[in-house]
Amino acid sequence: MTGLRNKNFIRIILLKVPVILLFVSVLNDYDFNYSGLKYFSFNFSYILIFYYSLKKTESLGYTYIFIAGLFNDVVIGTPIGLSSLMYLILCVAASYLRNITLRPSLLKDGIFFLLTILIINSLLFLSLKFIFNYELNYFDQIINMVFTFLFYFLFSNLFNFFENYVVRNNNAG
Amino acid sequence: MEPSRDDFVIALRSAFLKKGTQQRFSLLSLIFFSIVFLILGSFNFKIINYVKAGIKEVVYRSSFIVSVPENLLKDSYLTIQNHKKLYKENEKIKSELEILKAKDLLNEFIISENQRLKNIVDDHLVKSDTIIAKVLSDKSSPYLRSIIINKGSKHKVNLGMVVIDGEYLVGKIVEVNYSSSRVLLLSDLNSKIPVIVEPNTVISILSGTGKDYGVIQYSKKYEDIKNESVIYTSGAGSLFKAGIPIGRMNINNLSDEKKVDFFSDFSQLKFVKVVSFKKSENK
Numbered sequence: 516m517t518g519l520r521n522k523n524f525i526r527i528i529l530l531k532v533p534v535i536l537l538f539v540s541v542l543n544d545y546d547f548n549y550s551g552l553k554y555f556s557f558n559f560s561y562i563l564i565f566y567y568s569l570k571k572t573e574s575l576g577y578t579y580i581f582i583a584g585l586f587n588d589v590v591i592g593t594p595i596g597l598s599s600l601m602y603l604i605l606c607v608a609a610s611y612l613r614n615i616t617l618r619p620s621l622l623k624d625g626i627f628f629l630l631t632i633l634i635i636n637s638l639l640f641l642s643l644k645f646i647f648n649y650e651l652n653y654f655d656q657i658i659n660m661v662f663t664f665l666f667y668f669l670f671s672n673l674f675n676f677f678e679n680y681v682v683r684n685n686n687a688g
Numbered sequence: 689m690e691p692s693r694d695d696f697v698i699a700l701r702s703a704f705l706k707k708g709t710q711q712r713f714s715l716l717s718l719i720f721f722s723i724v725f726l727i728l729g730s731f732n733f734k735i736i737n738y739v740k741a742g743i744k745e746v747v748y749r750s751s752f753i754v755s756v757p758e759n760l761l762k763d764s765y766l767t768i769q770n771h772k773k774l775y776k777e778n779e780k781i782k783s784e785l786e787i788l789k790a791k792d793l794l795n796e797f798i799i800s801e802n803q804r805l806k807n808i809v810d811d812h813l814v815k816s817d818t819i820i821a822k823v824l825s826d827k828s829s830p831y832l833r834s835i836i837i838n839k840g841s842k843h844k845v846n847l848g849m850v851v852i853d854g855e856y857l858v859g860k861i862v863e864v865n866y867s868s869s870r871v872l873l874l875s876d877l878n879s880k881i882p883v884i885v886e887p888n889t890v891i892s893i894l895s896g897t898g899k900d901y902g903v904i905q906y907s908k909k910y911e912d913i914k915n916e917s918v919i920y921t922s923g924a925g926s927l928f929k930a931g932i933p934i935g936r937m938n939i940n941n942l943s944d945e946k947k948v949d950f951f952s953d954f955s956q957l958k959f960v961k962v963v964s965f966k967k968s969e970n971k
Contacts, residue, residue, distance in 0.1 A: 543751070543755055581721065589743050595740050606715055608703075611703040
């Protein structure tokens with residue numbers, strides 16, 4: 516009985532891993548500054564949200580994403596609601612891609628992800644610069660975008676592995 | 689073209705409005721909320737400010753907890769970096785030590801060569817006996833600057849033995865009793881010892897003044913004596929070993945006196961060393 520309860524608990528935790536990862540990533544605000552890499556940053560939340568909105572909609576609820584966006588705004592100090600808006604636009608793009616795709620491929624997903632983050636970051640840049648009068652470094656944004664795009668392929672495979680082997684095996688067991 | 693446009697609209701509408709099995713709100717409604725938050729927030733709307741303050745409370749506290757693993761990672765990274773730095777420093781110090789060892793060997797060679805040359809000119813004195821003595825009395829009279837020590841002939845103290853405080857010269861034994869002796873300090877008016885002033889190697893005589901300083905006398909090269917020059921025993925007369933530090937020149941522009949400030953403070957002597965020197969037997 517206890518074993519069954521433990522197993523159930525682990526299963527719930529595994530199902531909630533994407534949500535936990537999302538909140539950890541927005542609360543932590545990884546910067547890699549201590550590693551001395553000047554031009555290295557990527558947006559893990561974008562990758563996570565896009566992947567799970569595209570492949571496993573049920574894993575990441577839109578409400579969680581909305582709240583995570585609010586948290587992210589508080590952490591990085593942007594106007595409250597802006598990150599939520601960007602995350603949700605990312606979800607719309609992922610959802611649209613899911614609806615129109617018949618034969619999914621990682622490369623197509625990656626290219627669509629690149630287009631989406633280009634649009635999102637442009638919107639973010641324009642709104643912060645011209646509406647909220649924030650000073651932004653355009654070059655840093657570009658670097659962030661490039662690394663986010665490149666890391667999508669790596670994390671996509673990692674999430675695939677996690678979903679197909681870890682979560683499924685646990686469910687089957 | 690018409691069916692493709694329809695597909696686009698259907699897909700987009702579905703993306704915006706379709707709710708998943710466990711979704712409470714559609715994307716469109718959440719986007720609407722976000723925009724409302726943004727607009728009201730930019731107008732400093734009271735409710736939004738309360739929400740913002742509430743979120744901040746939660747976020748700042750949880751951010752600290754969530755950052756623990758990253759901080760651990762950061763600390764580990766910095767520790768590794770420090771170890772790497774230490775390793776490099778160690779390598780550098782090792783190479784410096786090798787150079788110093790080589791220099792030390794050279795110094796040893798120079799010292800032994802110096803001893804050999806001194807033996808040739810019959811000038812090499814070595815410390816033969818050292819007696820540690822306690823200062824019994826250091827009351828200075830207007831006529832005599834001296835101290836009484838608790839060692840005498842019983843302890844093999846002889847007239848003329850040198851008295852040292854640490855490595856600095858203090859004076860010499862002028863009176864020996866059975867268990868006590870009197871030391872004439874360098875500051876006494878009667879004290880006159882041969883010295884050498886470095887740099888420039890000026891041979892001279894250091895005389896006591898009856899005060900807490902000495903003066904340089906009987907030298908032909910006064911102009912070569914600079915302020916802050918160091919005074920050592922010259923070893924002339926074989927009473928003192930050459931090179932015992934005594935004091936430092938303190939030349940005042942207002943007076944012609946060549947004052948010497950002693951390294952040792954004679955009013956603070958508690959223990960002294962009584963030593964004698966003899967010529968080295970190694971020829």
